[in-house]
Amino acid sequence: RAKETGKARYVLYDPQTFTKPVHDVSIEAAMFEAVKNGEFLLHYQPVVDATTRQIMGFEALMRWMHPDLGLVPPIQFIPMAENNGLITLLGAWVLKAACVQIRHFEEAAGRQLYISVNVSPRQFRNDHFLETVDEAMKLSDLQGSQLLLEITEGILMSDPDHAETLLTAIAARGVRIAIDDFGTGYSSLAYLKRFPINTLKIDRTFVKDLPGSVKDAAICDVVISLASHLNLNTIAEGVEDEQQLQFLAKQGCTLIQGFLTGHPMLPDEAIAALKANSAAAFVI
Ligand code: C2E
Ligand code: MG
Ligand code: MG
């Protein structure tokens, strides 16, 4: 199976690395089967410049295409994969597959793009995480600055010393770090000072009631301003309408991600979106 797909694709299942014990819970068993059967796939959501709306990159979002259940959303299987340890294997696959995929997007678009990949706590704690990052970059011949790793506040706070060591090594490779769902976790502003972070992702919960909600407007305003003073990018998540985008762009938010500017989509659709996007006349 792996042999047939050729060099353009990175295949998850490799019997030599697939050595995790199978747990006897049925859905878990199904997950391990799913790995073998290649039922996991990635969708790619465009991240656009808040002012020009040019697609700057994509976030890779994992999906499970179950033969009976259909498309299983990550909220239903990521926590389980985090518990049974399968996330380490899945996460490594996501990283490599997404890095390879973005090179194909670049080819189609004729310009440089970046790829954003979610990193789970267990993956981040795994001793081989850095090796996986290196492998993904080597496999895809991607520049460090084209890879954005999304981590959560919890990852930083649970073991700050480890986080500092690892993030410093990641930053030394030019790879960028984003705080996902910024402001929703157990967090401290001190970590913005301590760790080499590049991007704050404003969570959808602060975006969805913009611009009407005075509190959300204030929070977004302050986060964007904080980021800009610290020389960080901001990505607003879950932007669904024009008013939200206008508000965020006016406050100086750098990048926008949401259903307004593109749903998570399959690679072919992403290529079509890139072509349509470059044909559009950008207004600044
Ligand atoms: P996230 O990283 O915060 O991803 C953003 C989520 O918001 C995605 O949900 C995306 O589909 C959704 N979204 C984007 N724009 C909009 C919008 O305009 N409106 C609404 N209502 N939702 C929007 P999704 O794909 O279901 O993923 C949920 C979470 O699962 C992600 O949240 C991330 O924490 C986790 N996840 C997804 N893929 C991976 C992965 O490969 N590895 C790990 N560790 N976690 C992943
Ligand atoms: Mg994310
Ligand atoms: Mg997020």
Ligand code: MG
């Ligand atoms: Mg979120």
